[in-house]
Amino acid sequence: MRFRRSAAAIVAVLALALVSACNNDKAGQNGDASLQKITYLTSFNTFGREAYAYVALEKGYFKDAGFDVTIKPGSGTVDVLKLVAGGQADYGIGDFTAILITMGKQKMPVTTVGMIHQRSMAAIVALKGGSINTPQDLAGKKIGDQPGSTNTVMFPLYAKAAGIKGWETTKFVPSPPPALPQLLAAGTVDGIGQFVVGVPTVEKADPKHRQAVVLPYGDKLPDLYGNAIITRSDLAKDHPDQVKKFTSALLKGLQDTINDPEGAAKILQKYDPKRTVDGSVAELNLMKPYVKPDGFTGELGEADGERVERIIKALENAGEIKPAGSLNPAEVVDRDLAPKG
Structure with a gap:
């Protein structure tokens, strides 16, 4: 089949x-x-x-x-x-x-x-020195992710639990998953949808060797x-x-x-x-x-x-x-x- x-x-x-x-x-x-x-x-x-x-x-x-x-x-x-x-x-x-x-x-x-x-291992991942450091920074930002992905589907629930004002203005940019770390490193997007286990791959893809900023959904939604x-x-x-x-x-x-x-x-x-x-x-x-x-x-x-x-x-x-x-x-x-x- x-x-x-x-x-x-x-x-x-x-x-x-x-x-x-x-x-x-x-x-x-x-x-x-x-x-x-x-x-x-x-x-x-x-x-x-x-x-x-x-x-x-x-x-x-x-x-x-x-x-x-x-x-x-x-x-x-x-x-x-x-x-x-x-x-x-x-x-x-x-x-x-x-x-x-x-x-x-x-x-x-x-x-x-x-x-x-x-x-849950779902998270939004950014890089240090960028525009995202806390959940509140996500409003109005561009997040790369595959349409229908876990992080995209769950984002409204996370945003409400985190009390993010204006979270509706966060834009998820349809992006092929293998390219997400490179898009983030290039600054094409402000953050990406990612499982926390993907952090080493994200950091390795950055030519500037920046550390990741990780916003785990589970921190706000422990159940x-x-x-x-x-x-x-x-x-x-x-x-x-x-x-x-x-x-x-x-x-x-x-x-x-x-x-x-x-x-x-x-x-x-x-x-x-x-x-x-x-x-x-x-x-x-x-x-x-x-x-x-x-x-x-x-x-x-x-x-x-x-x-x-x-x-x-x-x-x-x-x-x-x-x-x-x-x-x-x-x-x-x-x-x-x-x-x-």
Whole structure:
């Protein structure tokens, strides 16, 4: 099944979402009929932060669980949602808040089955010596980001929580993600949407070697989760054992990754030679406290039902989704399948 990017193709596939096959009866790509063929989308490209999926693949965790997994680079939460909902992928990764905001506007047959990050990694990043040093400086500024990205979708919520006056005048400039650090360094934009783990890449791209100014959304919105594991609702309902096995294998790769960032970075480089080991290690070290924050004693990947309800309520109060039950927590997170604390 080819990874198709065009909006028209996505719309057409969405129309068939509820009747699309789950691929459960297909033989794996290696010809082993005992393995189920699974397509998985990263949250965004193949940056270091995505290494855990390749660790699970390389170490045989997916195969041990009965899957022949094909990993494809995602292009942001909204696209990943549409592709999973449309049957072009079985599992994917997306920012949980962006998932809620998107599903609050457009119902999709997807559900969350685990959390990669217990805290949001979304942020606005600038460079020292520029025009952005605090959240209040964002009004009227130009921020480079991909349309529909997590940082773009979540910005109004962050701006309101941070009390930014005139935040509506902040302009998000559509920009290709690989070019964001260079656009920032050149002064074409004042800041960029970025996960905090992308800071080393941003600083490395600046010929003046300036330090980054990081404005994490999580500082103002501590309840927010980061990336989450999603799958189709029908797959979760009809094949819960498969979902649990896949999620368990993926989280096993995540645990190994935060235990051994260098080993994970070397595995990622094997699959994507463009990724340097040092760069990926830097990202993974920054990511670790978001996977298991200080004071977190729960199970890796857990989703807390009460916390999900608080996030939905906050989004309703901020006007990002319609109030009065527009989102059912039980539909957006399958608590029977997500790890529990």
